[in-house]
Amino acid sequence: MLIEIKPADHLIASCVGKPGNRTFYIQAAKEDETLTILCEKFQVQQLVGGISQFVKRLSEKHPNLETGALLDDVPDLVLRRPIEPLFRLGEIGIGYDEDSELMVLIAQELGQEVVEDDYQDETETVKVRIWATCLQMLQMADHGEKQVLSGRPICGNCMQPIDAEGHFCPKSNGHK
Numbered sequence: 001m002l003i004e005i006k007p008a009d010h011l012i013a014s015c016v017g018k019p020g021n022r023t024f025y026i027q028a029a030k031e032d033e034t035l036t037i038l039c040e041k042f043q044v045q046q047l048v049g050g051i052s053q054f055v056k057r058l059s060e061k062h063p064n065l066e067t068g069a070l071l072d073d074v075p076d077l078v079l080r081r082p083i084e085p086l087f088r089l090g091e092i093g094i095g096y097d098e099d100s101e102l103m104v105l106i107a108q109e110l111g112q113e114v115v116e117d118d119y120q121d122e123t124e125t126v127k128v129r130i131w132a133t134c135l136q137m138l139q140m141a142d143h144g145e146k147q148v149l150s151g152r153p154i155c156g157n158c159m160q161p162i163d164a165e166g167h168f169c170p171k172s173n174g175h176k
């Protein structure tokens with residue numbers, strides 16, 4: 001099954017929940033049609049890095065590419081609720097269409113486990129194509145990166161995250 005959002009008028013990678021217990025989502029919408037994908041923090045991290053590298057290469061090839069200036073505050077850059085993910089993200093890729101001058105994210109559902117059972121053969125993975133301008137993609141990446149980085153602080157001693165309730169540092173052998 002293929003779902004296409006072209007072009008997206010809302011595009012965000014963000015999270016909900018308290019630090020240490022956050023859930024990450026990629027969300028896109030066109031008018032009233034909202035699409036939410038559940039993902040891992042590292043996937044958002046990879047996507048953010050992937051988008052900025054992709055746009056960098058793209059703008060070397062197309063010097064007139066409209067990447068514009070990022071806005072500090074985009075009013076629409078919040079997850080729309082209710083958050084109802086369609087699937088959990090497996091693979092995600094980035095592309096560009098010269099004719100429409102739009103970038104595309106191609107996201108695929110995390111594959112079902114292969115079951116040695118003929119009845120399970122027909123499960124079809126869902127694929128999504130989200131089209132948006134380079135500027136929208138950069139804006140999403142910029143915002144997404146801030147979300148990823150706003151997690152728990154890291155202990156300089158053991159490099160583990162520090163919870164709000166306190167931190168038992170395995171490197172300190174019980175000493176403070």
Ligand SMILES: [Zn+2]
Pocket residue numbers: 155156157158159160167168169170171
């Ligand atoms: Zn520590």
